[in-house]
Amino acid sequence: MKFAHLADLHLGMVVNHVSMAEEQKHILKEIVKILEEEKPDALLIAGDVYDKAVPSVEAVNLLDDFLTDLVKYHIRTYLIAGNHDQGDRLAYAGHLLASQGIHICGNFDGKMDHDVLADAFGKVHVWLLPYIRPSYVNRYLDEDERVGSYQEAVAKAIAMSDVDFSKRNVIVSHQFVTGAQVDPLGSEQLIVGGLDEISSSVYDGFDYAALGHIHRRQKINDHVIYAGTPLAYSFAEEKQEKSISFIQMEKKGTVHVYTRTLTPLHHLRTIEGYYKEILSAADEDENKEDYVRFVLHDNQEQPDAIRYLRQLYPNAMRLEYDNERTRAEMIQPVNQMQTMSPSDLFARFYKERNGVEMSTEQISWLKDLIDEIWNGGEQV
Structure with missing residues (x-):
């Protein structure tokens, strides 16, 4: 069989x-x-x-x-x-x-x-x-x-x-x-x-x-x-x-x-480096139709970088920065999250995903559900 x-x-x-x-x-x-x-x-x-x-x-x-x-x-x-x-x-x-x-x-x-x-x-x-x-x-x-x-x-x-x-x-x-x-x-x-x-x-x-x-x-x-x-x-x-x-x-x-x-129609991949280096290397890239995430190491943000990159890579999905400033900024939110309650963490996640704050009714329902789970109740 x-x-x-x-x-x-x-x-x-x-x-x-x-x-x-x-x-x-x-x-x-x-x-x-x-x-x-x-x-x-x-x-x-x-x-x-x-x-x-x-x-x-x-x-x-x-x-x-x-x-x-x-x-x-x-x-x-x-x-x-x-x-x-x-x-x-x-x-x-x-x-x-x-x-x-x-x-x-x-x-x-x-x-x-x-x-x-x-x-x-x-x-x-x-x-x-x-x-x-x-x-x-x-x-x-x-x-x-x-x-x-x-x-x-x-x-x-x-x-x-x-x-x-x-x-x-x-x-x-x-x-x-x-x-x-x-x-x-x-x-x-x-x-x-x-x-x-x-x-x-x-x-x-x-x-x-x-x-x-x-x-x-x-x-x-x-x-x-x-x-x-x-x-x-x-x-x-x-x-x-x-x-x-x-x-x-x-x-x-x-x-x-x-x-x-299985071979996809287009791959997902990350291109990482300095902005000018990425632009100059694009001519040699044979897979410009891929879905691309760009990670720039430049200390200063590049004006309209994603717009110019999309002229070379039409399926560019994301632009991020990885430099001394962004790494320092990441430390503070992590420290804050360690002291947040489960309901506050979820409310933060909800806002990031939906662009709006949770309503009072939603927060109340969430807290009741978390209390039920934490106290050994059955999840619904």
Whole structure:
């Protein structure tokens, strides 16, 4: 049995105010081409299909075209919701799509969705577990059975599904496993304090755990693997090689994993140096269409620098300065943040992201929620 493993498509993603739609259209076509060459028995997509719970029309059309190509080439597909997805929207027309070989699991409904495939070695059971929180599981449990952590929630969801571990089993899941390498300035958005961390031991017994949520491809162990994103979605990821994973499964306990590299339409990269040096070197640069972050070392700000740089690099995204002044200015905010409360930190983050202050009602709700979490209550 041969599986392909993808995750974190984040269709509709905007990076530094630039839509990634054309990049995503290109990479999805490349993925389909590789799948047609490799001919897997099934494709596993481990969540965060969309970047937002309410996706744009452009994002929906990207998924529509992708699924249409998968059906055209008879590529059986299993797809789950991640924390960025709204399960009901993702699973719209799910029964109709299932008749075409596209199996979508948007929500946990008391047990994992399950399908069975077969090859020369017998049956392979495919289990679909979308992103879950304790509250998602507790609604199906009596009060004395309720769980309080993400670890317990995932373990309970698996236990409720009656998995026969003497058989070959694959699980598609979207959670944050302890030990996963996360880029400090990357595009993942994890819960502060590690409240959503789980141990990889919850997947013990499965022959392969196809994970999503972390954007860097990595092995937690031989059978628990993150596929990573198919594209770099932040400059922290610019040097990562993006890929699609393939899993060759033979008899029980025999699994081989390899990857095929994905090549973006345009790379994300950083150009660093003094302003005049960057301008003079531009003539020799053969990749001016890349998405570029400029880091200038000049002590004085250069007037209209980004405008002039965009004449040479039309996809220039950001301009930053790294010099003695900016390094000194960074020390003060860090010292201030060390003394700020969690609610004040979040209010600062909210203003930076949205350009406006939180309302009185929002601050009150936030403080109540933080108090509930800090006192051991269940997160909502």
